[in-house]
Amino acid sequence: MASRHGQKKEKPESPEVLKAKQDKEAVLLRxxxxxxxxxxxxxxxxxxxxxxxxxxxxxxxxxxxxxxxxxxxxxxxxxxxxxxxxxxxxxxxxxxxxxxxxxxxxxxxxxxxxxxxxxxxxxxxxxxxxxxxxxxxxxxxxxxxxxxxxxxxxxxxxxxxxxxxxxxxxxxxxxxxxxxxxxxxxxxxxxxxxxxxxxxxxxxxxxxxxxxxxxxxxxxxxxxxxxxxxxxxxxxxxxxxxxxxxxxGREERKISVLGASVISFHPLEIVVAFDETVKVDNAFTVSTRVDHVAVPLEGEWRATGSDSSMGSVWIFQQAPGAQYGPTIEILIFPDDVCAVRAGSSLPSAVCFELETLNQSFEDISGRLGRLVVGKNLMYDVTKRIGPVRGPDGSLETQETTPKHRVTSLTWSELLQDRVALLEREIAVVRELIEIEPDCKWPIQILSTLLSELRKTVSIESTKAKILDDECIELQEKLISIDPLRQERYEDRRTQLVFDRETLKLIKDSKKATEIEFADRFTPDLDLSMRGLTHIPMSSYFVHLHTLNLDSNAIKSTRFIRNLLNVRRLILSNNLIERLEGLQHAPSLEYLTLENNMIAKWEDVVAGFVFWREGKLGRTGGHVKVLLGSNPVVENEGGEYVLEKRWEEVGEVGIEIQWQSEELRLAEDALEAAGNDISSGTTYTEGARRVSTTAVEFAAGVSQ
Missing domain, CATH: 1.25.40.120 (Protein prenylyltransferase)
Incomplete structure (x- = not known):
């Protein structure tokens, strides 16, 4: 009798046959x-x-x-x-x-x-x-x-x-x-x-x-x-x-320098943000004017994060004893930057001119918006002072008319040729999807082709939004028909949603393949309930003051290392199990991590290790962390001392609080009614004041 697969059912082997097989295998093994x-x-x-x-x-x-x-x-x-x-x-x-x-x-x-x-x-x-x-x-x-x-x-x-x-x-x-x-x-x-x-x-x-x-x-x-x-x-x-x-083929965007900003004055610290991860082959030229004379400013460039040799955000810190004037000029040549992604490069030299005003940070902390990236002057050096001598002394040549990729084998000076090819192949794939609506490969290819078409239009256009929305819908369809690869599609969807939602932070460049920060400064950004699994390019957030990522599916906090100006960060209702990257967020004052998956105090501590006094918070070295509805506080009990873990931290003043859902809703109601809950009595379920020697616990009312 044949089975459903057209194969005869075999009878179970007798003990004698099994014994003979085992003996043969034993002989072969010997x-x-x-x-x-x-x-x-x-x-x-x-x-x-x-x-x-x-x-x-x-x-x-x-x-x-x-x-x-x-x-x-x-x-x-x-x-x-x-x-x-x-x-x-x-x-x-x-x-x-x-x-x-x-x-x-x-x-x-x-x-x-x-x-x-x-x-x-x-x-x-x-x-x-x-x-x-x-x-x-x-x-x-x-x-x-x-x-x-x-x-x-x-x-x-x-x-x-x-x-x-x-x-x-x-x-x-x-x-x-x-x-x-x-x-x-x-x-x-x-x-x-x-x-x-x-x-x-x-x-x-x-x-x-x-x-x-x-x-x-x-x-x-x-x-x-x-x-x-x-x-x-x-x-x-x-x-x-x-x-x-x-x-x-793919028409890759060139490396874009999004902008630059002063983030500290004593010592002087300047940040430059890129739209992708890069290495620096030659230190960017930094000069200042002293007595109306341009002189080099000595210092060191390093990337944020654990690996200071590569990143999308780079910080310049002046050398001890170096003097600077009221303006700083940063000059970046194409040969200075090496992309981690193959085939990408900086198309031309770029210059930033930043005001320093030579003031203490405390004097102007409330006016940081005037120094943010979008307000600084950014332009092609060749348009500012003509041909510029590069680090090797040679003159930089003027750019020729750009050519656009049509296929892997053909190029054209007309972008429309690329558009025509993409639209033709998109029509072919759409036709096939109508025949095979649940076939995953045509859907994946359609998403890729639409993304390529998206590169040919203005990022602020209605067509760009339509293309983004369709690509996101296609990823959601792929999740439903191919659940085994759900995480891959979710990450791709996250990238698409991120690109769409951050358009307000950037603008179209004069060159189609480049972008930069928008002229208008946006201090706050709400990306709550977007289904984000990660933050694809956190350098976009380098100039924000408040970032709301509530109710997403974010698992890692490493992106925080690039949030140099963020004061308030909302990460409640995500999937975070461990804090990382906080030691590179010098402006952070308020962090809510309620309703995540943090189960151990070591995983809280890990985010703050290596903070130093004066680097914690812009306004006095204090940060408030909310941990309500995490396993680490829900299972609270007994004395918990972390003396050795905190020896390297110093007196940084970290206050960790948690509260019940009822109390949180009550506070929200008071705030909605216009009552000030930032002063006076705050009702909490528990709080910890972190110091060098111990983590102390106090329950009840915190004054």
Whole structure:
């Protein structure tokens, strides 16, 4: 009787059969262990004879992925059989090894170590037969066209043949064309062949280098036709979709310098914010005017966070004893900045001119808004003082007319060409989604294409909002039809929501691929109830005073390290288990973490370790933290002392409070009625005053 899967149900094996199998496995295991002991004896005794080689042969036939045995075998060959062999003898030995490997590859064609051993043999032969190797790997790909080991080995062989031909470019191009046609054959046999599609992309890029513009355009159209045939044949297979994304290409935004601001005067500290994580290859030039003369200002640049060598927010701190005047100028050249993300760069030199006024922070703390990033002057240096000499003394050239990516192989001076291609391919994918509405790959590709189209329009336009909303809806649909990858889609949705909700903080640059902070200063931002799982680019918040992230799904507080001016931070009703990054938030005065998942006091303490006196809060070194409805306070009980944990903190005055939901609602009602609850008596369920030596607990009324 056949099962639902067309397979006969097998009868349970009898005890006798099971016993025979177990005995056989036991014999094989004993043989293997004996061989392994023999191998150890070979290593210890340094034998390099036929017996030693025979033992490695037996072991490798039983366990070809035991990489140590391959290493021992090569040592036996090099120090024994090959040590004094002439070329003819050596080639015979290597050919024998090739035959041994080929015999075993038929049984296990996806063993990394056998393919590596084959390469080792060829690279040590005096006259390797690369053409024979190409024929051999072609046969393996006939047996399994999706064996990526075989494809990788094939690329290796082609590279060796190209090196052998040297400057014979005609032969090299002919071979590229032949390999391109080989991928066509394999893709035609089976569209679900990622290795063939990948190889095709590398080969097509080489062929395009010798094509005219018309030939490239015709080739691209042929490739789109091939992809369309593949995705309509099997829309669930990812191979062709990934090739289409490569074919369409991405027009990356350039690195943008969002703005700069003074955040401290004694010592002088200046912050520069980027729209992505960068490394600094050359320290940005900082100069000041003393007696109407521009002089360099000595100091050090470092990124916020635990790794000061990279980040999206960079702080300059003047060197001890350095003097500065009423204005500071920061000059950033393209060569100064290196993006962590591949392919991104700063397009031109940028200059900031900041007022310092040489006042103490306490005198102007209430007027910080006048010094925020959006109010500072930011402009292309070439427009300000003409061509600028770079760090190497050379003159920076004027930019030429920008070109826009149309596909991975074509560029155009007209952005509309890119738009037309994207809109055409979007229409193709939409058509397929109508046929297969619950197929995840077309939905993912549509989201990606819409995001690319989004880059071609003004970030403040109505069309941008429509595209953002549709992309978010697509992620929500993916969550419902592919729950196994829910977190990936939630993170992508978070990025899209974040981009949409933070538009008020930035503005379109004069150049389409750059952004900067908006001219109008926005001190407060409400991102509550947005479903955010993380904060994708916290440098956008560097100039905020209040940030409301209530009722999201945020798990980490590391983004706080970039909130240099934030005084009030609301993180209640999230999924936070541990505090991190607070030691880099010098302005923080109020933090609510009510209704999170913090279960241990150590996880509260972790956020404040390494704070120093004077770096905690702008107005007197005090921060209030609310922890109501967290396990750490719900399970409160008994004496809890953290003497050793707090030895490095210093007297920083951290007050931690929690209260019942009823009391919190009562306070909210009083506040809504216009009563001032910031002074007088505040009713709390419990409070801790953190000091150097202990964490003290007091329940009831806090005056």
């Amino acid at each position: 043989e293997y262990l004996d061989l392994k002991d023999s191998l150890k004896e070979i290593v210890d005794s340094k034998k390099r004879d036929n017996d030693a080689l025979r033992i490695t042969t037996s072991l490798l036939r039983k366990s070809p992925d035991y990489y140590t045995i391959w290493n021992v075998r090569r040592i036996i060959l090099k120090e024994g059989f090959l040590q004094n062999a002439d070329d003819e003898t050596a080639n015979k030995i290597y050919n024998s090894e090739l035959e041994f490997v080929q015999e075993n590859l038929k049984l296990n064609p996806k063993s990394y170590y056998m393919w590596n051993h084959r390469r080792w043999c060829l690279e040590h032969m005096s006259q390797p037969r690369w053409d024979r190797e190409l024929a051999m790997v072609s046969k393996f790909l006939e047996m399994d066209a999706r064996n990526f080991h075989g494809w990788d080995y094939r690329r290796y062989i082609i590279k060796q043949l190209d090196l052998k031909d040297g400057e014979a470019t005609d032969k090299v191009l002919e071979r590229v064309q032949s390999e391109f046609e080989f991928t066509t054959t394999k893709i035609s046999q089976n569209f679900s062949n990622y290795s063939a599609w990948h190889n095709r992309s590398t080969l097509l890029g080489k062929l395009a280098e010798n094509m005219t513009e018309k030939e490239r355009e015709a080739t691209v159209e042929t490739e789109f036709d091939l992809v369309k045939n593949a995705i309509y044949t099997d829309p669930e297979d990812q191979s062709a979709w990934l090739y289409e994304l490569w074919l369409i």
